[in-house]
Amino acid sequence: MRVTDWTSLASLSPAIALGPLDGRYRGAVAPLVDHLSEPALNRMRLHVEVEWFIHLCETAAVPGTRVLTDDEKALLRGIPAGFDAAGIAEHAAHERVTIHDVKAVEYLIKDRIKGTSLEPLGELVHFACTSEDINNLSYALMVKGAVQDVWLPAASSLVNDVADLARTAKAVPMLSRTHGQTATPTTLGKEFAVLAHRLGRQLRRIDGQEYLGKINGATGTFGAHTAAVPETDWIEVSRTFVEGLGLTWNPLTTQIESHDWQAELYADVARFGRILHNLATDVWTYVSLGYFAQAAVAGAVGSSAMPHKINPIRFENAEANLEISAALFDTLGATLVTSRLQRDLTDSTSQRNIGVAFGHSLLAIDNVRRGLTALTVNEAALAADLDASWEVLAEPIQSAMRAASIAGVPGMENPYERLKELTRGQQINAEAIRTFVGGLSLEPEMAARLEALTPGSYVGLAETLVDRFLG
Numbered sequence: 001m002r003v004t005d006w007t008s009l010a011s012l013s014p015a016i017a018l019g020p021l022d023g024r025y026r027g028a029v030a031p032l033v034d035h036l037s038e039p040a041l042n043r044m045r046l047h048v049e050v051e052w053f054i055h056l057c058e059t060a061a062v063p064g065t066r067v068l069t070d071d072e073k074a075l076l077r078g079i080p081a082g083f084d085a086a087g088i089a090e091h092a093a094h095e096r097v098t099i100h101d102v103k104a105v106e107y108l109i110k111d112r113i114k115g116t117s118l119e120p121l122g123e124l125v126h127f128a129c130t131s132e133d134i135n136n137l138s139y140a141l142m143v144k145g146a147v148q149d150v151w152l153p154a155a156s157s158l159v160n161d162v163a164d165l166a167r168t169a170k171a172v173p174m175l176s177r178t179h180g181q182t183a184t185p186t187t188l189g190k191e192f193a194v195l196a197h198r199l200g201r202q203l204r205r206i207d208g209q210e211y212l213g214k215i216n217g218a219t220g221t222f223g224a225h226t227a228a229v230p231e232t233d234w235i236e237v238s239r240t241f242v243e244g245l246g247l248t249w250n251p252l253t254t255q256i257e258s259h260d261w262q263a264e265l266y267a268d269v270a271r272f273g274r275i276l277h278n279l280a281t282d283v284w285t286y287v288s289l290g291y292f293a294q295a296a297v298a299g300a301v302g303s304s305a306m307p308h309k310i311n312p313i314r315f316e317n318a319e320a321n322l323e324i325s326a327a328l329f330d331t332l333g334a335t336l337v338t339s340r341l342q343r344d345l346t347d348s349t350s351q352r353n354i355g356v357a358f359g360h361s362l363l364a365i366d367n368v369r370r371g372l373t374a375l376t377v378n379e380a381a382l383a384a385d386l387d388a389s390w391e392v393l394a395e396p397i398q399s400a401m402r403a404a405s406i407a408g409v410p411g412m413e414n415p416y417e418r419l420k421e422l423t424r425g426q427q428i429n430a431e432a433i434r435t436f437v438g439g440l441s442l443e444p445e446m447a448a449r450l451e452a453l454t455p456g457s458y459v460g461l462a463e464t465l466v467d468r469f470l471g
Contacts (some may be wrong), residue, residue, distance in 0.1 A: 036355030314371030
């Protein structure tokens with residue numbers, strides 16, 4: 001029997017998701033639905049339309065308007081506020097006829113004000129607007145809400161988790177591995193402080209993001225506005241409306257708002273994700289080295305064949321989701337800044353994937369946070385690696401010899417070359433290091449300091465750096 005002959009899963013339930021974000025991972029990304037889903041888009045379109053209606057009345061921009069009563073404003077604002085399953089179905093019914101989602105929004109509002117005191121003002125709905133006037137403002141408000149109410153709090157909590165780990169492990173010495181080879185020791189906490197610092201810097205950029213909007217007609221000239229009501233200062237009406245929505249006004253556009261702000265934001269979110277990807281791969285490696293032990297979850301299985309396995313799956317899952325997210329954000333940033341002449345429709349489908357991009361990012365953040373809670377530092381493993389790597393003390397010894405040479409101490413010639421001959425490619429122990437130091441004519445204080453040095457104590461100012469710059 002062919003697969004195509006099997007029972008259709010889609011016929012069993014329309015709720016069966018095609019993608020993982022609306023299926024397997026729904027719980028982790030559900031908060032984004034209120035901001036970046038298709039119903040959220042239509043709800044925000046309703047919001048923009050009714051606020052434009054109210055603004056036109058408040059500014060007396062169109063002759064024949066009047067100041068609305070509080071009840072009338074409440075009626076209008078209740079349309080998006082109460083946009084529920086019935087409202088979604090009502091909009092869909094209009095769209096099946098219009099084959100146009102924004103026009104369906106306009107008709108829904110007009111239906112809701114029929115038979116009320118607002119009906120005579122009904123043509124203020126969508127007055128002098130092109131669809132993009134409504135869409136660009138809706139997307140700006142949606143993305144702003146998603147970032148500020150959902151993504152940033154989750155990302156900030158993650159950075160706090162990383163910073164907490166850095167503080168906890170700030171004094172735990174660890175062998176560094178530059179190019180994958182043994183290198184100058186550091187502390188585990190200092191390395192996580194670096195990641196927390198990098199991630200935090202991106203968050204500050206994202207938190208300061210501008211969200212731009214425009215409402216200036218079919219080609220950005222206020223053509224319909226001035227043709228209908230030439231005496232109104234439409235530029236000022238536009239500015240005060242956009243800024244009143246909590247957005248930054250963009251005065252010069254084609255039919256579309258240029259979307260440059262979106263490209264800027266998505267580049268920053270993608271960069272945050274790439275730094276987080278670096279964290280995930282580093283933690284995965286530390287787990288592989290035995291520097292972290294992972295908590296065993298009762299009933300969980302690491303491998304269907306190998307009972308002993310506890311795999312770092314949270315970090316692997318995060319890697320994949322960050323890669324998908326970054327690819328989508330990169331595509332959005334590259335696509336949205338270009339629109340042929342005064343308008344093409346490539347941004348319409350592109351922007352419908354904003355929620356998918358943020359969804360994979362949010363899922364990755366959730367996985368990393370959950371993965372970090374399952375880690376325990378294995379200090380014994382860290383200490384064992386350090387104790388087997390005495391060759392790393394070649395660096396401080398040759399540096400001390402350089403300083404002594406500059407100070408005029410005899411016998412300090414060619415320090416780098418002499419330590420290279422002693423240590424490069426060879427297994428060195430404490431005795432060999434101390435014998436070498438003892439054979440130098442160093443000042444007693446410096447000699448004693450070097451002889452007391454161990455790979456575990458050679459961590460420089462790592463702990464101080466965590467305290468000073470992470471707090």
